[in-house]
Amino acid sequence: MATVGAIGERLDVVFLNPDGTERDVSGASTVDIYLTRPDTSEQVLTTAAFTTDGTDGAVYALSTAGSFTVAGRYAVQGYVVDTSAGFTGFSSSYYIDVTRSPTVV
Numbered sequence: 001m002a003t004v005g006a007i008g009e010r011l012d013v014v015f016l017n018p019d020g021t022e023r024d025v026s027g028a029s030t031v032d033i034y035l036t037r038p039d040t041s042e043q044v045l046t047t048a049a050f051t052t053d054g055t056d057g058a059v060y061a062l063s064t065a066g067s068f069t070v071a072g073r074y075a076v077q078g079y080v081v082d083t084s085a086g087f088t089g090f091s092s093s094y095y096i097d098v099t100r101s102p103t104v105v
Contacts, residue, residue, distance in 0.1 A: 003101045004071055008062050011035065011045070013078035013091045015057035026054030027084030033061035034079060034090075038072030048078065057091075068098045 002009040011033055015023040025031070033048040045067070051058035059078050068074070078091035 002063065002068055002096060002098045004068050004098060005065075005101055006063055006068050006098075007065055009068070009096075010060055010062055011076045011094075011096065012051065012058065012060045013076055013094050015059070015078060015080065015087075015091045022055075022057040023083075023087065024055045024085055025057055025059065025080045025083045025087065026050070028054065028080040028082060030079070030081035031059050032079045033059065034075075034077045035063075035067055036075040036077070036093075038070060038074065043067060054083075059091075071098055071100045073097050 015025050017023045031048045033045040035043045045061035048059050048061040051060055074096050075093045076096060077093045081088045
């Protein structure tokens with residue numbers, strides 16, 4: 001769980017084949033993470049990277065200033081272009097709940 005305004009929150013996704021096994025996304029020319037806010041507006045975190053070498057389908061990005069603007073459930077989805085296996089497409093959606101920042105009194 002993250003809080004509104006959190007920076008550096010790790011957002012992980014895994015690309016899966018239709019049979020549920022991990023999809024090899026190594027060699028992708030583009031690796032992005034899309035963050036969809038509760039109001040359905042989107043932000044692309046283009047600093048996505050492979051968690052290992054991409055053969056396990058795992059990628060991640062870190063939240064930046066402005067990523068978590070309101071409390072609620074955010075959808076996180078990966079996107080790759082032209083992997084070594086010729087795949088271009090999105091991962092499944094993963095979700096992260098974002099709460100209000102604590103108020104100091």
